[in-house]
Each structure stands twice: as structure tokens, then as C-alpha cells.
Amino acid sequence: MKVAVIGGGPSGLVTLKYLVRAHLNLDCEPIEARLFELEDSVGGAFAHRTYEDAELVSSKQLTTFSDFRCRVDRDFLSASDYVQYLRDYCSYFRLWPSIELGAKVRSVRAHSSQGYVIEYDKKSSELFRWRCDAVAVCAGLHREPNLPIIPGLNYVPEVMHSSDFKTRSQFGINKTVMIIGSGPILLPILGRKPNPNEPGIPIDVSRANLFDTTYVHQALRNSMILWEYYNYYIKALLWVCSGTTSGMDQWVGEISQARHHPSKSPSLWLYALRSAFVQTPIPDTHGRQVDLAPLPKRINESGVVEFVDNGRPEYDRLKFRTIQPDVIVLCTGYQQTFPFLDNTHKTSTHHLSSYVRGIWRRDEPAMGFIGFVRPSLGAIPPLAEMQAQLLIGPWAWEGAMEVLVSEELWHTITRRPVLFGETLNSSVLVQG
Numbered sequence: 001m002k003v004a005v006i007g008g009g010p011s012g013l014v015t016l017k018y019l020v021r022a023h024l025n026l027d028c029e030p031i032e033a034r035l036f037e038l039e040d041s042v043g044g045a046f047a048h049r050t051y052e053d054a055e056l057v058s059s060k061q062l063t064t065f066s067d068f069r070c071r072v073d074r075d076f077l078s079a080s081d082y083v084q085y086l087r088d089y090c091s092y093f094r095l096w097p098s099i100e101l102g103a104k105v106r107s108v109r110a111h112s113s114q115g116y117v118i119e120y121d122k123k124s125s126e127l128f129r130w131r132c133d134a135v136a137v138c139a140g141l142h143r144e145p146n147l148p149i150i151p152g153l154n155y156v157p158e159v160m161h162s163s164d165f166k167t168r169s170q171f172g173i174n175k176t177v178m179i180i181g182s183g184p185i186l187l188p189i190l191g192r193k194p195n196p197n198e199p200g201i202p203i204d205v206s207r208a209n210l211f212d213t214t215y216v217h218q219a220l221r222n223s224m225i226l227w228e229y230y231n232y233y234i235k236a237l238l239w240v241c242s243g244t245t246s247g248m249d250q251w252v253g254e255i256s257q258a259r260h261h262p263s264k265s266p267s268l269w270l271y272a273l274r275s276a277f278v279q280t281p282i283p284d285t286h287g288r289q290v291d292l293a294p295l296p297k298r299i300n301e302s303g304v305v306e307f308v309d310n311g312r313p314e315y316d317r318l319k320f321r322t323i324q325p326d327v328i329v330l331c332t333g334y335q336q337t338f339p340f341l342d343n344t345h346k347t348s349t350h351h352l353s354s355y356v357r358g359i360w361r362r363d364e365p366a367m368g369f370i371g372f373v374r375p376s377l378g379a380i381p382p383l384a385e386m387q388a389q390l391l392i393g394p395w396a397w398e399g400a401m402e403v404l405v406s407e408e409l410w411h412t413i414t415r416r417p418v419l420f421g422e423t424l425n426s427s428v429l430v431q432g
Contacts, residue, residue, distance in 0.1 A: 001031050002132040004118045006105050006340070008037030009044020011371025011384035012138035013086055014065055017093045018388045019136075026392070034130060035095075036103040036120055042090060043083040045142040049163045054079040058379040065385050068092060103128075105340045108135055108367075115366070134366040136391060139338065141372060141380070146335045148180065152299030153328070162331045171327055178305065178323070180296065181331030247376065293318050336372070359387055 005016050012035055019033040039048055056063055059075045063082065070077065070085050077085070090096055100120070106127065107119045115133040122128070145161040153159055160170070162181075171177055220226045235245040292314045294307045305323045309315050359368045368391045371384040 001029065001134070002115075002130075003031055003033045003134045003136060004108075004116070004130065004132045005033060005035040005136045005138055006108075007044065007138035007140055007371075008035055008039070008042040008099065008101070009046070009138065009140050009371070010086060010381035011140065011388075012037070012044070012136075013042060013089060013095065014381065014385045015136045015138055015370050015388040015391065016095055016098055017089070018385075018392055020095065020098055021093065022392050031392075033098055034132075035099045036105050036118065037099065037101050038104050040102050041083075042099065042101070043086050044140050046079050046086070047083045049142060050079040051165050052167045056082055056379075063379040063381055065089065065381065107342070108340050109342065134368070136368050136370055136388075137338065137341075138370045138384070141336065141374065142334045144335050144337045145330070146333045147330060148332050150180075150296050150299065152301070155299050155301055155303045156328050157303075157326055159328045159330065162329060163334075165329060175326040176324065177327045177329065178293075178296075178325035179329045179331055181333065291318065293323075359391060 003019050005012050005019070016033055016035045019031045022028055023030040041047055056077050056079065060070045060072065060077050061075070063077070064070045064085065068089050070081075072081050072085070090099065100122075102123055103120045104123070105118060105120045109117045109119070111117055111131065115131060116135050118130045118132060118135070120128055120130070142163075145163055147161065156178075216226065238247045239245045294310045294312070294315050297306045297308045299305050303324045305325065307315055307318060307323075309319070359370065361367065368387075370387045370391060371380055373383050373387065374380060375383055
């Protein structure tokens with residue numbers, strides 16, 4: 001059997017590894033797999049769309065793969081450390097012979113009888129073809145920038161998407177910078193470099209709960225009691241704070257006005273007392289500040305921004321001020337496009353959310369999508385690894401699809417009961 005893997009990021013590499021080693025764990029013939037990566041190195045967004053001093057927001061325990069540990073001592077890896085980890089992963093499992101770097105996939109066409117034909121080029125006019133039986137699409141969530149339409153954006157001297165942000169020097173000196181969007185990339189761009197002279201906090205006093213301990217009794221360690229407690233506790237806390245067990249960031253639009261106000265609870269004095277003893281000093285920014293603002297409605301010919309009146313305090317604070325940015329950074333995320341697929345795979349009736357486990361279309365199990373499920377907490381690569389383990393089933397042994405679509409198995413491995421008799425997926429499928 002031949003399988004094409006499209007994309008050389010973490011999802012593509014872990015999928016390739018499970019494919020080429022499937023015969024060592026399953027009773028099947030060796031699978032010939034070939035990975036196609038557009039860039040000249042592996043790593044995906046971690047290698048080609050990061051900025052200076054970038055660090056992963058999930059710890060190495062939550063980001064690395066299950067069968068290959070990271071040798072870096074610190075818990076949170078830099079982007080360059082993680083890319084090196086992926087290269088070491090390829091070397092350890094001998095994946096390099098199966099990887100085509102600098103290969104742009106032009107099209108994936110269904111063959112007249114069975115399987116697919118991959119058409120790709122190697123940065124030249126010559127077009128190559130490779131016939132395969134199945135395709136794993138691992139092109140990633142962070143490839144094609146999502147660019148909003150804002151009238152007058154061309155009147156700003158410099159506009160860039162967050163994927164083009166590489167160094168702080170791009171901001172210049174004494175410039176007014178406007179950042180549009182409030183996704184995960186916002187804080188790294190706003191933040192300043194940590195002070196190397198600031199002493200660290202000893203681990204024994206940095207726990208959020210004074211009575212927490214790292215010791216877990218054997219009875220709890222070998223059962224689901226502790227995890228069920230955390231599950232109910234976290235969901236209850238989210239519901240009390242935001243009105244939904246999914247968390248406040250899952251509200252469409254914004255938090256309701258009834259909940260968006262300072263707390264005036266009678267117990268507020270307890271928090272004030274705690275802050276009197278445990279408080280991080282506020283550094284002197286020498287006049288520099290970050291203003292919260294609504295989305296821009298338009299930008300006039302002078303480069304002055306007119307904001308959307310959202311009825312909130314930030315609009316009232318800025319409506320009479322003249323904001324004329326020198327630089328605009330669009331932290332507006334990415335969109336998922338598959339230009340190499342034909343139209344039958346890109347229609348809205350076949351969205352990934354309707355696929356089996358978000359991986360296969362029921363009538364076409366020979367094409368799988370890996371790495372398009374984003375966790376509420378954690379990182380995409382370990383989820384991609386679990387998807388890859390499921391992916392090779394229908395391709396390696398007969399009857400696997402019937403088992404994998406079983407609701408009993410699905411509820412056992414991916415769902416757990418939450419509050420109010422509901423059931424919540426442990427991961428969220430990203431809508432493209």
C-alpha cells in the first residue's frame with residue numbers, strides 16, 4: 001500500500017512515523033509512505049511562522065510525542081528547540097528517506113479505478129506524479145492568513161499579518177502600533193522581554209493552592225477518581241464564572257453585560273487582603289501604554305481610525321481621540337484552504353465536522369485529515385498523534401472502520417460526562 005502525507009509539520013511527521021512503522025505493530029504488509037513538504041525544512045509553522053524569542057505556550061510534557069522524549073531541561077521549549085526536537089524525531093525513527101522537501105503539491109486527483117495521483121513540483125516547471133492508494137492531509141491550521149476587509153487600510157504606512165512579524169525592530173522607534181485581533185498571538189507581540197536580573201520564584205511557594213501536593217496516593221493514581229474530580233470542579237468553576245461549562249471564551253461575540261462588571265461580592269475584602277501580602281510590583285513603563293479599543297470601522301485618507309460603536313467603555317474612552325497608527329499588525333488568525341484538492345472535497349456539505357472523528361468522510365475513508373482538531377487545553381501535536389493511530393486502522397486491517405465508528409468506543413476514549421447531564425467533547429473541531 002502507498003500513502004501520501006501532505007505537510008511536514010508535527011502532524012505530518014507523526015502520521016508518517018505511524019505509517020512506516022505500522023507493520024511492526026499490526027499484522028499488515030509494510031506501508032510505503034511519502035511526505036511532501038513545501039518548505040526546505042520540516043517543522044511547519046514552528047519553523048517558518050515564528051518570531052524572535054518565541055516560546056511554546058504548552059509545556060513539553062503536553063507538546064511532545066508519546067514515544068520520543070525531549071532532552072531539553074526546561075518545561076517550556078523555544079520554537080527553535082521544538083523544531084530541533086522534530087528533526088531528532090525524524091532521525092530517530094529514520095523518516096528522512098520518506099520526506100520530499102521543497103515539494104509543492106499542485107493537485108490530488110482521484111484515479112479512474114482506485115486511489116489518487118499526487119501532482120507536485122520541486123520549485124521548477126517540471127511536474128512530477130506519484131500514484132498512491134490513500135492520502136493524509138496534514139497541511140496545518142496556520143498556513144493561509146485570514147485578512148479582514150477594513151476600508152482605508154491602505155492609508156496606513158505599514159500593515160502586516162502576525163505571520164510576518166519576526167523581530168521587534170519592525171515596529172521602529174516611537175511609533176504608534178495598532179494590533180487588530182485578540183487571539184493567542186496578541187500577548188507575545190505586546191509583551192516585553194523578561195528581565196534576566198529578576199529572581200525566579202521557588203517551586204515550593206509558587207503553587208496556586210497552599211495545600212496542593214505533587215504526591216498522589218496509589219489508589220487515586222490507578223483510578224479515574226481524581227480526574228473525575230478535576231473534571232467536575234473545572235466545569236463548575238467555568239459555569240459559575242461565565243455561565244457556560246465550555247468557558248467564557250466560547251461565547252459568540254462577547255460576555256453578556258450582566259456578567260461583564262467588577263465583582264462586588266462581600267468576600268472581596270479577602271482578595272484585597274491577599275493582594276496586600278502577595279502582589280507583583282507594577283513596573284514603570286515611562287508613559288508607554290496599551291489601550292483596549294473596538295474594531296476599526298474605517299480609516300480615513302489621513303490615516304485616522306474610526307472605531308465601531310460597541311456601546312462599551314473602550315469606545316467612550318477613544319471616540320474623541322485621534323488615533324493615527326504608523327503600523328497595524330493583523331492578529332486575525334488563519335483560514336483553512338486546500339488548493340490542491342478538487343471541488344468535491346471543499347464543498348460546505350463535506351466540512352470536517354461531519355467527518356468520522358473529524359478524520360474521514362464516511363464514503364471516502366482513503367483520504368484522512370490530521371491535525372485539524374484543537375484542544376481546549378493542551379496542544380495539537382499529541383492529538384494529531386492519536387488521530388494518526390486511528391488513521392492507519394482502515395488502511396492496515398479489515399473491519400477497522402466498523403470498530404472506529406462505534407459509539408461505544410468513541411464515548412470510551414474521547415468523552416466524559418459533565419455537569420447537568422450533558423456530554424462534552426474533550427477537544428474542539430476548528431471551523432474553517
